[in-house]
Amino acid sequence: MTTGTVxxxxxxxxxxxxxxxxxxxxxxxxxxxxxxxxxxxxFGVPARPQPVKVAAWTARAWELKDTALPPDxxxxxxWSTGILxxxxxxxxxxxxxHLVAVTATDLIDPSLSQLSRPxxxxxxxxxxxxxxxxxxxxxxxRITLGxxxxxxxxxxxxxxxxxxxxxxxxxxxxxxxVGAAIRALTAELEPAS
Numbered sequence: 001m002t003t004g005t006v007x008x009x010x011x012x013x014x015x016x017x018x019x020x021x022x023x024x025x026x027x028x029x030x031x032x033x034x035x036x037x038x039x040x041x042x043f044g045v046p047a048r049p050q051p052v053k054v055a056a057w058t059a060r061a062w063e064l065k066d067t068a069l070p071p072d073x074x075x076x077x078x079w080s081t082g083i084l085x086x087x088x089x090x091x092x093x094x095x096x097x098h099l100v101a102v103t104a105t106d107l108i109d110p111s112l113s114q115l116s117r118p119x120x121x122x123x124x125x126x127x128x129x130x131x132x133x134x135x136x137x138x139x140x141x142r143i144t145l146g147x148x149x150x151x152x153x154x155x156x157x158x159x160x161x162x163x164x165x166x167x168x169x170x171x172x173x174x175x176x177x178v179g180a181a182i183r184a185l186t187a188e189l190e191p192a193s
Contacts, residue, residue, distance in 0.1 A: 005043070005189060006043050006044065006045060007043060007185045007188065007189065008128075009103065009105070009106035009108055009128035010127070010128045011185060011188065012036060012039055012040060012043075012045075012108060012128070012181075012185065013036070013108050013109070013110050013126045013127060013128040014110075014126055015039070015181040015184045015185045015188075016032055016035050016036050016039060016108075016110040016126070016177075016181050017032070017110040017111070017113070017125075017126035018181075018184065019035070019177045019178075019180035019181040019184065020032050020035060020110065020111075020177050020181075023173060023176075023177055024166075024177075026111065026113055026114045027111060027114040028111060028166060029097075029098050029099045029100070029109075029111040029114070029161075030095065030099050030161045030164045030166040030167055031166035031173075031174060031177070032099075032110040032111045033049050033099040033100060033101045033110075033111075033161075034049075034166060034167055034168075034169060034174055035110075035174060035177050035178050035181060036101040036108050036110055037049065037101050038169060038174070038178040039178055039181045039182055039185070040101065040103060040108075042178075042182050043185070045103055046103065046104065047101045047102065047103045047108070048101070048102055049099055049100075049101060049102075049161070050099070050100050050101070050102045050107075050155055051085050051097050051098070051099055051155070051156050051157070051158045051159065051161060052085060052097075052098050052099070052100055052153045052154060052155055052156060053082065053083065053084050053085050053098070053152075053153070053154040053156055054082055054083050054098045054100075054109075054112075054115070054151065054152070054153050054154075055080060055081070055082030055083075055084075055151070055152045056080060056081055056082060056115045056122055056124060056149060056150070056151050056152075057079075057080040057149065057150045057152075058077060058078060058079050058080070058120065058121050058122050058148070058149060059147065059148025059149060059150070060074075060075065060077045060078040060079075060121075061074065061078040061079050061080045062148070062150040063078075064078050065080070076120065076121075077120070077121050079117055079120035079121060079122055081115050081117060081122065082115070082152075083096075083097065083098040083115075085097035085098055085156050085158050095160045095161045095163070095164055096160075097156075097158055097160060097161060098111075099161050100153070102131065102136070105130060105131060106128045106129065106130060106131060107128065107129045107130075107131050107135075107141065107153060108128045109126065109127055109128070109129075110126040111126070112124050112125065112126055112127050112151075113125050113126055122149065123147070123149070124149070124151075129141070129143050129151075135153070135155065136155065138154075138155055140152050140153065140154045141153040141154075
């Protein structure tokens with residue numbers, strides 16, 4: 001939960017996700033990252049954007065990924081998906097990538113749920129993770145969730161997201177969602193009377 005007057009990274013992640021969902025699509029990582037950075041700044045937590053490649057594997061897919069068995073022959077419970085930032089051209093008006101916020105200690109991904117494939121056993125939600133050593137120097141971060149799902153984040157230098165209107169902190173929509181997330185977190189931080 002929260003500590004003192006600064007919300008925990010997981011609380012910020014959830015508040016941003018909850019405030020953004022009625023306004024933005026599930027795959028709105030640019031807007032969610034901008035909102036996260038603004039919310040963090042409000043609470044005095046320095047945060048910055050980080051474009052990434054991200055992939056998710058069910059536990060069974062992770063077991064099979066380095067075997068000789070081709071993915072089209074994997075069992076149904078073996079599934080993987082991801083966003084390989086910059087490897088494919090962007091569609092007009094879109095950025096082909098994934099964006100997260102990072103603080104000194106955490107990787108914050110309020111739009112991670114876009115990788116969920118419940119019909120394939122891949123259940124993901126907005127999340128914050130402690131940054132592993134070496135990740136910000138270009139190494140991959142491998143995170144294993146409680147159900148065996150494996151996430152891999154790889155930092156990249158594709159900054160095409162900056163052209164998106166969702167990147168503007170002056171956008172009235174972004175400002176409105178930032179305010180909603182801050183109000184939710186502030187209410188959570190207030191002592192019960």
